[in-house]
Amino acid sequence: MPDARDVIIVGGGHNGLVTAFYLAKAGYKPLVLERRAQPGGAAITEEFHPGFRCSILAHAAGPLRPDVVRDMQLVKHGLTIITPEVGVVALSPDGRALILHNDREKAAQEIGKFSQKDASKYPEFQKSLAKVGKVIADALALTPPNIDSPSRGDLWGMLKTARSVRNLGKKDLYRLLRWGPMAAADLVAEYFETELLRATIAARGIFGTFLGPWSAGSALVLLVRSAGDSHPAGSACFAQGGMGSITQAMAAAATQAGAEIRSNADVIEIRVKNGAATGVVLSTGEEINAKAVISNADPKRTLLKLVDPVHLSPDFVMKLQHYRMPGTVAKVNLALSGLPEFTALNGSPESTLSGRIHIGPEIDYLERAFDESKYGNFSKHPYLEIAIPSVTDPSLAPPGKHVMSIYVQYAPYKLKGSDWDSQRVALGDTVVRTLAQYAPKLPELISSHQIITPQDLEDTYGLTGGPHLPR
Amino acid sequence: MASANSKYDVVVIGGGHNGLVNAAYLARAGKKVLVLERRHVLGGAACTEEIFPGFKFSVCSYVVSLLRPEIIRDLDLPRHGLEILPLDGTFTPMPSGDYLWRVNDHGKTHREIARHSKVDAEAYDEFGKAMQAMCRFVKPILSMVPPDPATMNPKELMKLLFIGRRFQGMTSDDKYNQVQLMTMSAIDFLDQWFETDVLKATMSASGIIGTFLGVRSPGTAYVLLHHYMGEIDGAFRSWGFARGGTGAISNAIADAARESGVEIRTQAAIAQIMVKGGRARGVVLANGDEIYADVVSSSVDPRLTFVKMIEKEHLPAEFLEEINRYKFRGSSGKVNLALDALPNFKAMPGPGAHLRGAISISPSVEYMERAYDDAKYGNFSRRPYIDMVIPTLTDPSVAPPGKHILSCFVQYAPYKLRPGLNWDDQKEAFGNNVINTIAEYAPNIKDIILFKQVVTPLDLEREWGLTEGNIFQGELSLEQLFFLRPVPGYAQFRTPIKNLYMCGSATHPGGGIMGGPGRLAALEILKDVKGTA
Secondary structure (H helix, E strand, O other): OOOOEEEEEEOOEHHHHHHHHHHHHOOOOEEEEOOOOOOEOOOOEEEEEOOEEEEOOOOOOOOOOHHHHHHOOOOOOOOOEEOOOEEEEEEOOOOOEEEEEOOHHHHHHHHHOOOHHHHHHHHHHHHHHHHHHHHHHHHHOOOOOOOOOOOHHHHHHHHHHHHHHHOOOHHHHHHHHHHOOOEHHHHHHHHOOOHHHHHHHHHHHOOOOOOOOOOEOHHHHHHHHHHHOOOOOOOOOEEOOOOHHHHHHHHHHHHHHOOEEEOOOOEEEEEEEOOEEEEEEEOOOOEEEEEEEEEOOOHHHHHHHHOOHHHOOHHHHHHHHOOOOOOOEEEEEEEEOOOOOOHHHOOOOHHHHHOEEEEOOOHHHHHHHHHHHHOOOOOOOOEEEEEOHHHOOHHHOOOOOEEEEEEEEOOOOOOOOOOHHHHHHHHHHHHHHHHHOOOOOHHHHEEEEEEEOHHHHHHHHOOOOOOOOOO | OOOOOOOEEEEEEOOEHHHHHHHHHHHHOOOOEEEEOOOOOOEOOOOEEEEEOOEEEEOOOOOEOOOOHHHHHHOOHHHHOOOEEEEOOEEEEOOOOOEEEEOOOHHHHHHHHHHHOHHHHHHHHHHHHHHHHHHHHHHHHHOOOOOOOOOOOHHHHHHHHHHHHHHHOOOHHHHHHHHHHHHOEHHHHHHOOOOOHHHHHHHHHHHOOOOOOOOOOEOHHHHHHHHHOOEEOOEEOOEEEEOOOOHHHHHHHHHHHHHOOOEEEOOOOEEEEEEEOOEEEEEEEOOOOEEEEEEEEEOOOHHHHHHHOOOHHHOOHHHHHHHHHOOOOOOEEEEEEEEOOOOOEOOEOOOOHHHOOEEEEOOOHHHHHHHHHHHHOOOOOOOOEEEEEOHHHOOHHHOOOOOEEEEEEEEOOOOOOOOOOOHHHHHHHHHHHHHHHHHOOOOOHHHHEEEEEEEOHHHHHHHHOOHHHOOOOOOOOHHHOHHHOOOOOOOOOEOOOEOEEEOOOOOOOOOOOOOHHHHHHHHHHHHHHOOOO
């Protein structure tokens, strides 16, 4: 029998790599097993057309925890974060654009072109988001407590959270309590009157979720995202060389700390004996024993596919089957022969396109996009979240050319009366048609495209139900 | 006793069921109380009116189950004429000609659900047990004054601790269920239990009543529970009619109040609440009469109380901002029909026991959700959710012999229609649309209507003083419940103005013919004025 490893980590996505790093740091010898040719999970850079590379799935670095960046010394391991001056530019079909700079004052100035009242409210909103978001950030840094029988550590963590909640002060405490269960559409309406601004901020509460802006709870998503980044509409944050650079740096950090990473190692089973995990089996038949197995794959794949259900209580299996992870996002990547001209940005400098581009001009537009997905159709007028990373990182495309990375929402994993193979082209067409309303000449610039449906996300990237992507 | 220039210890604004309960409790404690009602009938939305000769409509609220048992007991309401007649079951006809008919008889319901799905029939029993456990957790909360989470007052912290302890006292499964109930949508919650679409659809309906949410909107699972809590004679989950119509409940409470010495005046609209030096002094009626009182207790909603009846300068700007933010967004209407005969349902022709319970037009989850989609964009639902009862089958006294009443609760009817439409113009179309919808299931309906009364959200606002037509005086959404109802920091029935209190459905524990707010507010008022009498 081969030697038992300390720890096996199933899946080399960013969470698997971070786990491997911290365990290696603590003196363990973790082995990361990645099914695909390169680690990185949903944070990968690939060449999808000769000379054109982009972040195939997730395209913007979300709120990467600063302690992780520091501990792993990601910058030393080759990570360069690009923070363009423009966070988001929101386009409206009437030819107007709302340019939200990362800088609060500048953003307020641009908002002032739409509404002075909104401009004056914006900094106040941001401050409240930052304060309330901080409490949520503290809670996010904890292992969730076991609500059934909290351990002493759980109680301590909850107590700390409770204290930071109470330290908010009466006004912000009430805000936290009231905002949590609200709809993002209601929350933004309490502060702003400009529809385009409302929609752009509310979009943060629905991105990657099966919620519309009128769904209760979408305000909480907005707050959770604000925990890492208090810009109301979110800032832009890219990695030089695409998202793959983040996971490459993580892999390097983990390896240096003593972890081993094996690619093309597809785990097909987690072995269990007497209620304890004893190792894994690869698709090649190879068996690797370990004292502990940690899975970076989603819970359904981990516990319903990799573990034989006989090892689990039927009650637990049932609960797990109810774990909701409906996919709502598709991805379209375009190779462009030039930089597209957006009608609303006529005359603006190229740097205006350096951040994220938001298409979803009204709350109702976003809600209607959501409505269709409830009945198993993809949105005819989808909400698009776009980046043209080659504007700030020319290494991604040949000189003068560009890559455009587009999140498409809503694209439900389960289509009614159809399947994604037959709808793939229609989805691509819908996206290009939607974009053409804002950049009429864009279709002529497309040299190639890549369409990643929720089905592809599951089949190729192992994301059950094609679930939401990180941002 | 009332002080020298006050005629009354307390004047209660509004003679709805909460105002009356409030007055009755105060009078029983020896206070001299006056109730002022704007309309000619008492009861607010819990009223019975003879709109068409011989037919006594429960114009707005039409069934009862949430009325707090301690109120029935304390005020001895049966002696004052209250009689609740049980409403047995829910009949849900389907367009396919099939139906789902759940009744209080356990065995029958089990067999009926098994006809659709054997698994669901088993799960239904388990579900009932789980919900009872949830209800047991929530019930005491309904009878408590909400704690203020922002204070350090040890008494308030004890209340929070009490809730925490009760939570820890539940079984593991129940705890998780409770957490899910507070955060999930009705459908997501029901999906975990059942597979039959019509069963989920019709059960989810109670999750949306009185809210501007759809069955798939998170937060609706809680409203489901709120309605599940119905209790008649100690039996969970039973709904009933009041003999003589819903107004009979208000009349019984009014009778109990009068017996304790409460004076009640109808057609006494209030123009203003008098405030001087940060204290409420009394009220001014629309006819100019001034009535002085040591305490003013308002059972009307916060918009009316603080925006319409009090001058701005008496209130902190921040408080007013919160009040203006408080969401009403009425989403339902009512259609009351006087019938020459009984409706004949295609799914189960002829008269029968299925007509004695609730009849629910909620044939599928998609039907319910599409009804909501219409409303989101400012239209009444093309095919609405309808909850109907025929009270005459249980209580023939409310109509001439052989005739019937069909009382239809209709959702969605958004108060705010899309630009260009208004309710006065849409009223007729709305009513006809409801009848057309019913006709798809009971085609004879059009031939048997003697009279039709349509109540739009605008009517609810104008006639019953329910702002934006919300039947619960404000949405029952999580951010407006418990210590957040109606606004944070003022959930304990007190207001920024001394001696002015709130006692209506806009306060904890919220709407429905529950009486909880009226009673709890009375107890708080008595705490404050103790010793000053």
